[in-house]
Amino acid sequence: MTIETGYNFGYLDENTKRMIRRALLKAVAIPGHQVPFGSREMPLPYGWGTGGIQVTASVIGPQDRLKVIDQGADDTTNAVSIRRFFAKVAGVATTERTSGATIIQTRHRIPEVKLREGQILVYQVPMPEPLFRLEPRVSETRRMHALADYGLMHVRLYEDIARHGHIAISYNYPVMVGGRYLMSPSPIPAFDNPKMHRMPALQLFGAGREKRIYAVPPYTSVQSLDFEDHPFQPIRANAACALCGARDSYLDEVVTDDKGGRMFVCSDTDYCNTRQAAREAAE
Amino acid sequence: MSELTPGFADPVLGAQSCFRAILEAMSRPGRLQRVAGIDQPPAPLGVAAAATMLTLADADTPVWTDAGRAAEDWLRFHAGCPLVASPAEAAFLLATGRMPALATLAQGSEEEPHRSATLIVEVRTLAETVGWKLTGPGIETEHRLQVAGLPADFLRQWAANRRGFPRGVDVVLTAGPWLAALPRTTRIEEA
Numbered sequence: 001m002t003i004e005t006g007y008n009f010g011y012l013d014e015n016t017k018r019m020i021r022r023a024l025l026k027a028v029a030i031p032g033h034q035v036p037f038g039s040r041e042m043p044l045p046y047g048w049g050t051g052g053i054q055v056t057a058s059v060i061g062p063q064d065r066l067k068v069i070d071q072g073a074d075d076t077t078n079a080v081s082i083r084r085f086f087a088k089v090a091g092v093a094t095t096e097r098t099s100g101a102t103i104i105q106t107r108h109r110i111p112e113v114k115l116r117e118g119q120i121l122v123y124q125v126p127m128p129e130p131l132f133r134l135e136p137r138v139s140e141t142r143r144m145h146a147l148a149d150y151g152l153m154h155v156r157l158y159e160d161i162a163r164h165g166h167i168a169i170s171y172n173y174p175v176m177v178g179g180r181y182l183m184s185p186s187p188i189p190a191f192d193n194p195k196m197h198r199m200p201a202l203q204l205f206g207a208g209r210e211k212r213i214y215a216v217p218p219y220t221s222v223q224s225l226d227f228e229d230h231p232f233q234p235i236r237a238n239a240a241c242a243l244c245g246a247r248d249s250y251l252d253e254v255v256t257d258d259k260g261g262r263m264f265v266c267s268d269t270d271y272c273n274t275r276q277a278a279r280e281a282a283e
Numbered sequence: 284m285s286e287l288t289p290g291f292a293d294p295v296l297g298a299q300s301c302f303r304a305i306l307e308a309m310s311r312p313g314r315l316q317r318v319a320g321i322d323q324p325p326a327p328l329g330v331a332a333a334a335t336m337l338t339l340a341d342a343d344t345p346v347w348t349d350a351g352r353a354a355e356d357w358l359r360f361h362a363g364c365p366l367v368a369s370p371a372e373a374a375f376l377l378a379t380g381r382m383p384a385l386a387t388l389a390q391g392s393e394e395e396p397h398r399s400a401t402l403i404v405e406v407r408t409l410a411e412t413v414g415w416k417l418t419g420p421g422i423e424t425e426h427r428l429q430v431a432g433l434p435a436d437f438l439r440q441w442a443a444n445r446r447g448f449p450r451g452v453d454v455v456l457t458a459g460p461w462l463a464a465l466p467r468t469t470r471i472e473e474a
Contacts, residue, residue: 008295009295009296009299010299014294014295014298015341017298017299017302018298018338018339018341019343021302021306021338021339022339022344023397024306025305025306025309025339025401025453026397026399026453027397028306028309028310028421028466029309029453029466029467029468030396030397030448030449030467030468031420031468033396033397033449035397058302059302059303059306060299061296061299061300061303062296117311142394142395143394145394146392146393146394147393178420178468180448180449181449198423200423202306202310215310217309217310217311217420217421217466217468218310218311218420218421218423219420219421219422219423220420220421
């Protein structure tokens with residue numbers, strides 16, 4: 001793809017990048033704390049990953065290899081258009097292979113393959129404030145974070161147990177970072193939460209509409225909130241992937257007809273394709 | 284006025300690669316990163332200190348420095364940052380002589396701990412694999428870092444800085460083209 005001329009490298013101007021870079025460094029220094037930033041208008045609407053794109057644009061360089069996933073898939077509209085955007089405005093190489101990428105921008109999944117040092121995972125975050133459904137006032141939630149006063153969230157989990165017998169949160173499951181800050185992991189399935197704990201890769205979070213950046217440095221403790229007698233349990237459909245047979249990956253349920261037919265397939269397309277190719281090679 | 288030397292040979296990509304070095308340093312405290320892109324930093328700044336300032340400082344960030352007239356002119360011209368006389372008012376501090384005490388710098392507030400200062404200190408030497416034991420976020424088991432050229436009571440100041448978490452100052456140590464970072468979360472033990 002040809003590089004678009006007339007734009008600065010990575011689309012954003014240098015002043016904006018510097019502002020975002022300063023926010024990123026403070027975010028890394030205070031794991032889980034939300035740093036406000038001057039989110040810019042991007043050439044796509046809020047909700048399509050403007051926060052993640054601004055973070056990626058401030059970090060990316062010509063040596064990087066970018067992978068973008070949307071719900072685990074490399075070939076959905078959001079992922080394809082963001083990948084093409086950076087190929088156009090930064091001229092960077094792109095890839096669909098998790099292990100070959102240096103920057104992975106993600107919407108709502110963490111890849112199945114273990115990430116390593118030298119990789120950066122950039123999350124697109126719709127709502128960075130984990131307490132917003134419990135306390136709508138930003139001035140109050142800010143104070144609650146300052147005081148590490150997270151009783152309200154524990155009450156919410158307790159009410160789930162009282163009502164349903166278990167904690168009924170299947171995605172966007174709140175976590176404690178570094179034992180200090182309550183953080184929204186973005187709407188990843190609770191199944192992915194354990195992958196955040198002591199991940200060797202750097203995790204950066206960008207919320208464009210809400211204008212917040214936060215981060216989890218490598219090898220940092222990330223614990224899903226729970227109770228001693230109701231420990232956190234990641235949820236996974238009890239089935240094997242219909243395409244690659246994986247029993248350890250997160251599955252999407254696909255409705256195949258209007259007579260109740262359905263199948264389960266890996267949500268991580270790269271993981272599934274790699275497994276299918278390995279199986280074909282073995283046959 | 285002294286002769287001004289150029290900033291980044293390539294302002295866009297130079298700042299990008301320097302930022303990645305700082306980001307990597309901040310996310311893996313104590314690991315050394317090498318920075319390039321500026322051929323003639325103004326004395327007494329090394330390449331890493333000069334590049335860090337051009338990467339992060341601009342008209343929005345008050346800067347304090349003790350680096351002298353040549354460096355001040357260079358920063359004013361290339362970064363366009365306001366220079367302030369009081370360390371407490373600065374967002375970035377660049378120390379080449381005796382560093383200002385950490386407790387005198389902007390700490391941020393409990394609600395906004397990110398509004399704290401970043402202190403860049405040009406030290407004599409930096410070495411990994413020997414020296415202090417670092418632990419904390421970003422470090423798998425422990426990193427080692429040896430620094431020559433910090434005040435004798437630095438570890439005491441650092442322990443006090445850590446106790447204030449989430450408030451506190453973040454430090455970038457530079458020596459010539461090398462830099463290492465100490466975010467406020469890092470625990471330092473003497474070896």
